[in-house]
Amino acid sequence: MTITASVDRTIRLIASGTASGETCTPELLEAPWEIDLERPGYGPGASMADPIPADSPRQGELPQEYREASDDELAGRIRAARRRLGDRVMILGHFYQREEVVRFADFVGDSFQLANAAKANPAAEAIVFCGVHFMAETADILTSGRQSVILPNLAAGCSMADMADIDSVEEAWEQLMELYADERPDPDAGGRAPVIPVTYMNSSAALKAFCGRHGGIVCTSSNAATVLRWAFERGSRVLFFPDQHLGRNTAKAMGVPVERMPLWNPRRRLGGNDAESLRDARVILWQGFCSVHKRFTVSQIERARAEHEDVRVIVHPECSMEVVDAADEHGSTDYIVKAIQGAPAGSTFAIGTEINLVQRLAAEYPQHTIFCLDSVVCPCSTMYRIHPGYLAWVLESLVEGRVVNRVQVDEDTAADARIALERMLAARPDTTMAA
Numbered sequence: 001m002t003i004t005a006s007v008d009r010t011i012r013l014i015a016s017g018t019a020s021g022e023t024c025t026p027e028l029l030e031a032p033w034e035i036d037l038e039r040p041g042y043g044p045g046a047s048m049a050d051p052i053p054a055d056s057p058r059q060g061e062l063p064q065e066y067r068e069a070s071d072d073e074l075a076g077r078i079r080a081a082r083r084r085l086g087d088r089v090m091i092l093g094h095f096y097q098r099e100e101v102v103r104f105a106d107f108v109g110d111s112f113q114l115a116n117a118a119k120a121n122p123a124a125e126a127i128v129f130c131g132v133h134f135m136a137e138t139a140d141i142l143t144s145g146r147q148s149v150i151l152p153n154l155a156a157g158c159s160m161a162d163m164a165d166i167d168s169v170e171e172a173w174e175q176l177m178e179l180y181a182d183e184r185p186d187p188d189a190g191g192r193a194p195v196i197p198v199t200y201m202n203s204s205a206a207l208k209a210f211c212g213r214h215g216g217i218v219c220t221s222s223n224a225a226t227v228l229r230w231a232f233e234r235g236s237r238v239l240f241f242p243d244q245h246l247g248r249n250t251a252k253a254m255g256v257p258v259e260r261m262p263l264w265n266p267r268r269r270l271g272g273n274d275a276e277s278l279r280d281a282r283v284i285l286w287q288g289f290c291s292v293h294k295r296f297t298v299s300q301i302e303r304a305r306a307e308h309e310d311v312r313v314i315v316h317p318e319c320s321m322e323v324v325d326a327a328d329e330h331g332s333t334d335y336i337v338k339a340i341q342g343a344p345a346g347s348t349f350a351i352g353t354e355i356n357l358v359q360r361l362a363a364e365y366p367q368h369t370i371f372c373l374d375s376v377v378c379p380c381s382t383m384y385r386i387h388p389g390y391l392a393w394v395l396e397s398l399v400e401g402r403v404v405n406r407v408q409v410d411e412d413t414a415a416d417a418r419i420a421l422e423r424m425l426a427a428r429p430d431t432t433m434a435a
């Protein structure tokens, strides 16, 4: 079967000279298992230069039969295993997954939509989550212990989520508590705390649990403003992690001056700030970012406008403030999908988000002109670690009665994380979207 919207295929065509264009690295052509053991890291693609934490999960060797199988053979084996497993298994595919994987998914969406899809399907004994590690953790937190959540390649982490580890956040919290020790909750101001921790959905279960323990909350890219409002009702400030851009873009749109949003560098005392600026802060932004969305620039927007008169530029809020300010609109992946669905035929869109989603949208909506702002083909390197070979392996293992690559959050962490997730749902029960 030819997959027309395949980023993988585009990369191969560019590499062979059959198609014009540019990719960010020739290493994209390497199979993910080439780097599982020899070069543990995020893999080729947009976040390959980000330093990987030493304790990141590692993927063991994929059995040879899956490494050597052709694309057609893998597709046939995945279909056959899927048929044999029936309703016992549910395959979830994130918007940013390669087409060769997404086509087998029972449900495609953003991270929180997928976690909710898993929760809504208690009959499935195994949830095969084609996404990245924090997403599988969230699905495990929200599903029953009877269900196994499986990540086909354990090396599919998220470099942004990994930029805020629990030890650094605990240390930052200690420093802030010391700094704000003289700020007693003021009963006249509703007993507000000095600072409320807010974590983006794109974070480890340990950070969600931290927020649950410390009066904090989780947010998604769809509900970040609602969540910040919730936090400001309860605290004088917010400590926002791990994505500085989502925090800054959201708080700025709510009227928080940029000068009152200091950046917290976890490697420096007080995050590299002086005490005064932290006392004056409204939102303390963790120094994390998404390497995929960091690639979008104002000059790309200018070029899109110069080349397409009526172009609508929509970018994800993980892009920098300058890019969000220069775009026509910004919003979550769900916002982008709905904007395209609702547009009159013949519309032109320049999209600032991951290339797999943009190429798929361009194929699904041929009545529009849809292109990625970044002309260089550079997928999310961690999403790209999920290859059909791993999917075939985890499914055939299930057929044989073996659960491989299970992602499991310990019960204490899960219980605290659920508190922060439930606060988010209570802040706006109809909000279920994420990056």
Ligand code: SF4
Residues within 6 Å of the ligand: 047, 096, 132, 157, 158, 159, 160, 161, 202, 290, 291, 292, 293, 354, 380, 381, 382, 383, 435
């Ligand atoms: S696109 Fe960015 S935030 Fe999403 S998984 Fe990749 S690195 Fe993480």
